[in-house]
Amino acid sequence: MGSGDEKHICRCEEVSEDEIRAAIRSGARTVQEVKRWTRAGMGICQGRTCRRLVERMLCEELGLKPGEVEVSSFRQPVRPVSLKSFED
Amino acid sequence: MNSSTDVLILGAGVNGLSIAYELCKRGKKVVVAEKAEIGAGASGSCDDMILLQSKKPGILLEMALGSLELFRSLREELPCDIELDTKGGMILIEDEEQLSLMEGFVAGQKSCGLEVEIVGRSRVKALQPLVSESVIASTYSARDSQVNPLLLMKAFYLGASERGLRLLRGAAPVSIEPRAGGWATRLASGEEIESGAVVNAAGAWASQVCSLLGFELPIIPRKGQVMVTEQIPPIGATNVWSAKYIASKLKPVAARREAAGAAQTPEERYGLGFAFTSTHSGNYLVGSTRENAGFDKGTDPEALALIGRQVRRFFPVLANVNFIRSFAGFRPSTTDGMPVIGEVAGRPGFFVAAGHEGDGIALAPITGKLVADLVEGRTPGYDLEKLSPGRFLGAKGA
CATH class of the missing domain: 3.30.9.10 (D-Amino Acid Oxidase, subunit A, domain 2)
Structure with a gap:
């Protein structure tokens, strides 16, 4: 922790690899639980990059195979949408 | 696999975890069985308000005021920040x-x-x-407040885990049957849990849980x-x-x-x-x-x-x-806009704590205390008559 080579897994919310591994070690068991505890995947890109990395870390930490990890849900909008587009 | 515990709580939403935390603090052995994951229902898909103003005058507002006081002490004692704030x-x-x-x-x-x-x-x-x-x-x-429900669940979970909580995921109840001195609950995970008390904190799914015992609630x-x-x-x-x-x-x-x-x-x-x-x-x-x-x-x-x-x-x-x-x-x-909190008549040791609609976060701390009191057989500090499951079940109980 706090070392010079700290890696950001969720770039939008600046969540580090150490923070995500710590969440899993303290009991988070699914991508959604990791997200809710650390904010990884809650930023403007909605986990486009980090959700797969979080899945992989869950596999590594818990000894699971890909496919055994509960993934998080996809929701509208696909990209950020300006509220300007909602006209009366 | 069979195991026994003092209290089995069904549902790892904010109320189930609050009850678990309170009971663990009082030295009880607690298992929480959750059908999916922590906060999979309303508690993980809501906003962050502790809105006192929306509460009907009466027991709900009294409970919300009590809950806000509890939030202030929880902020100090829980193992992680809950982003409690009072912005009005x-x-x-x-x-x-x-x-x-x-x-x-x-x-x-x-x-x-x-x-x-x-x-x-x-x-x-x-x-x-x-x-x-x-x-x-x-x-x-000026008293309306807010809290991060996601961190609140994490904090209750971590605080209860430090005191021995076992959380089972993928563990919806399949059957709930009376046993001498309590209940035997078979879970979808294959495990059977014997417990002195069962608390149904299954939120929108609470009536489905009750139907395992042969009755329903209008939730x-x-x-x-x-x-x-x-x-x-x-x-x-x-x-x-x-x-x-x-x-x-x-x-x-x-x-x-x-x-x-x-x-x-x-x-x-x-x-x-x-x-x-x-x-x-x-x-x-x-x-x-x-x-x-x-x-x-x-x-x-x-x-x-x-x-x-x-x-x-x-x-x-x-x-x-x-x-x-x-x-x-x-x-x-x-149907009457009030949560259901209480023991079910004719089913000693089976408690319901559900039906909070949009007030689940705000009322979680007080719900934890009240249900822990009921489980321990203590008289809670509020008159819970208006919240009793019996109001929907008629004179005979379930």
Whole structure:
């Protein structure tokens, strides 16, 4: 922790690899639980990059195979949408 | 695999975990069985408000005030931050009908000890400089607060785990049967748990759990769709709601108009009301709908467009802000708008703590204490008659 080579897994919310591994070690068991505890995947890109990395870390930490990890849900909008587009 | 424990709690939402935390603190052995994951139901898909102003005067408001006190001590004792904040809240009023409804509501709340007032246009402008000119007045209470429900669940979970909690995921109950001195509950995970007490904290699914014992409760899922904005600086001093939202909670317009034979507008069909809160991270949560849609957890473009147009009407400045996410949750709703908290008559050791609808976060700390008291056979500090499961089950009990 706090070392010079700290890696950001969720770039939008600046969540580090150490923070995500710590969440899993303290009991988070699914991508959604990791997200809710650390904010990884809650930023403007909605986990486009980090959700797969979080899945992989869950596999590594818990000894699971890909496919055994509960993934998080996809929701509208696909990209950020300006509220300007909602006209009366 | 069989195991035994003092208390089995069904549901790892905010209330199940609050009850677990409180019981663990009192030295009980506790297992929480959750059908999916932590916060998979309403508790992980809601906003962050501890809104005292929305509570009906009476037991609910008293409990909410008690809960707020508990939140202050929980913030100190829980093992992680819960982002508790007291920014105050305003309920925006747009016409004379809403004004008279809110005047009556505010008077009732004041008599219950809540500091709340109606403020005029100039005070509205001072607190919400960017609000629309269509707002003629507002309520204001400095005591309305907020908490991060996701961190609150994490904190209850970590605090209870330090004291021996076992949490089972993928563990919906399959059967619940009486045993000498308690209950035997078979779980979808294959495990059977014997316990002195069972607490049904399954939220919108609570009636399904009761049906394993041969009775039902009128707790149904009310879907609320919410929009999340990108992170922006705060645009006002308080969180805000609309009087229309309170009106739809108190006496749904749709129901009134339907009774009068009028066709429903899309706003009425979706039970649209305005709720607008800023999170610690700077995202605004913009809500929301209040729908009867069964257990369909989808969000849909029509509802999101209604929510988007509504927030722009109240805060035109948001035209240039992006929304980045939507979600929906099932508020566990009862026919009389009150939660169900109590032991089921004729089923000693089987307790229900569900049906909080939109008040689940606000009432979680007090629900934890009250249910722990009931499980221990102590007299709780509130008269829970109006919340008892028996009010829906008739004289004979379940």
